[in-house]
Amino acid sequence: MAAQAVLRSSARARLLSGAFCAQRGGPALWQHHQNQRAFSNGKILVEMDEATGVAVMKMKSPPVNSLNLDFLTEFSISLEKLEIDRSCRGLILTSAVSKIFSAGLDITEMSGKSNEHYAAFWRAVQEMWLKLYGSNMVTIAAINGSSPAGGCLMALCCDYRIMADNPKFAIGLNETQLGIVAPFWFKDTMINTIGNRATELSLQLGQMYPAPEALKFGLVDKLVPEDKVQSAAAAAMSQWLSVPDHARQLTKSMMRKPAIDRLVKQREADINNFVSFISKDSIQKSLQIYMDRLKQKK
Numbered sequence: 001m002a003a004q005a006v007l008r009s010s011a012r013a014r015l016l017s018g019a020f021c022a023q024r025g026g027p028a029l030w031q032h033h034q035n036q037r038a039f040s041n042g043k044i045l046v047e048m049d050e051a052t053g054v055a056v057m058k059m060k061s062p063p064v065n066s067l068n069l070d071f072l073t074e075f076s077i078s079l080e081k082l083e084i085d086r087s088c089r090g091l092i093l094t095s096a097v098s099k100i101f102s103a104g105l106d107i108t109e110m111s112g113k114s115n116e117h118y119a120a121f122w123r124a125v126q127e128m129w130l131k132l133y134g135s136n137m138v139t140i141a142a143i144n145g146s147s148p149a150g151g152c153l154m155a156l157c158c159d160y161r162i163m164a165d166n167p168k169f170a171i172g173l174n175e176t177q178l179g180i181v182a183p184f185w186f187k188d189t190m191i192n193t194i195g196n197r198a199t200e201l202s203l204q205l206g207q208m209y210p211a212p213e214a215l216k217f218g219l220v221d222k223l224v225p226e227d228k229v230q231s232a233a234a235a236a237m238s239q240w241l242s243v244p245d246h247a248r249q250l251t252k253s254m255m256r257k258p259a260i261d262r263l264v265k266q267r268e269a270d271i272n273n274f275v276s277f278i279s280k281d282s283i284q285k286s287l288q289i290y291m292d293r294l295k296q297k298k
């Protein structure tokens with residue numbers, strides 16, 4: 001109950017009540033301009049091309065697009081809005097922040113907060129995963145910067161990944177480097193992409209892979225020059241959209257449903273696990289050390 005109260009007081013409540021809105025004071029409604037429609041909830045900007053049925057979702061939460069409770073709530077609501085729009089068949093997920101796709105879960109959401117807050121936060125992380133991994137749309141990640149942990153997870157949820165060919169940009173599930181453990185559904189998502197052995201190595205070591213290495217073992221599907229990421233994503237999208245929707249959607253569901261069902265069945269237990277793990281003193285200390293190191297590297 002307390003967890004729901006936290007969620008009610010967050011972006012979801014503001015969005016649904018219409019306070020998150022466009023500068024003119026209305027709800028985050030579509031704005032029309034020629035063949036384009038757009039809406040923005042503040043941290044997320046969505047532009048949809050009506051001629052192609054493709055929406056581009058840009059994450060815009062500087063400095064690093066870290067995934068806090070408000071961001072995750074906006075993300076899930078935006079995705080739901082596209083999912084129920086029958087004219088939208090494809091989604092390109094990318095970043096409006098230079099050199100960063102997403103820094104993953106916001107570490108400050110996992111430090112020094114109440115158990116109710118941890119529970120609400122983790123429910124929002126689960127929701128983002130359930131919606132994106134289970135989307136009926138074709139989803140393509142246009143990875144135009146670094147993408148650790150939760151950022152990598154978002155990319156892995158997509159059907160296809162195109163990354164900027166820059167060895168300074170790295171991607172991976174680096175949770176163990178923070179002294180924390182990726183849950184089973186992060187692990188399942190990675191296994192479904194790169195296989196069991198590569199996932200085991202990657203997760204235990206908490207590896208971050210520079211873009212060229214990520215390509216080698218299939219963590220991403222294609223590298224292109226930085227300035228071609230969006231056009232390459234659009235080109236890949238038109239190939240994916242040439243497949244009849246019903247056949248592609250059923251095939252996607254056949255591949256992903258077992259992993260999705262597994263979390264759905266254990267959602268509350270997974271939240272309880274997260275809360276009891278993250279609230280341990282030793283884990284809080286590890287996160288603090290990691291954050292201090294991040295700040296010291298400057």
Ligand SMILES: CCCCC/C=C/C(=O)SCCNC(=O)CCNC(=O)[C@H](O)C(C)(C)COP(=O)(O)OP(=O)(O)OC[C@H]1O[C@@H](n2cnc3c(N)ncnc32)[C@H](O)[C@@H]1OP(=O)(O)O
Nearest residue numbers: 063064066103104105106107108146148149150180181294
């Ligand atoms: C227990 C259950 C498991 C939970 C599963 C967890 C999943 C996760 O996603 S945990 C988060 C893992 N994320 C990371 O390890 C990323 C850490 N960040 C970085 O490596 C870098 O910041 C970067 C590569 C993303 C960007 O580097 P750079 O452009 O040099 O920017 P700065 O490092 O200077 O960062 C700017 C600013 O942002 C703060 N920050 C960075 N990442 C996060 C984050 N994930 N959460 C919260 N805040 C973050 C960083 O501390 C800087 O803050 P200021 O010093 O106040 O400017």
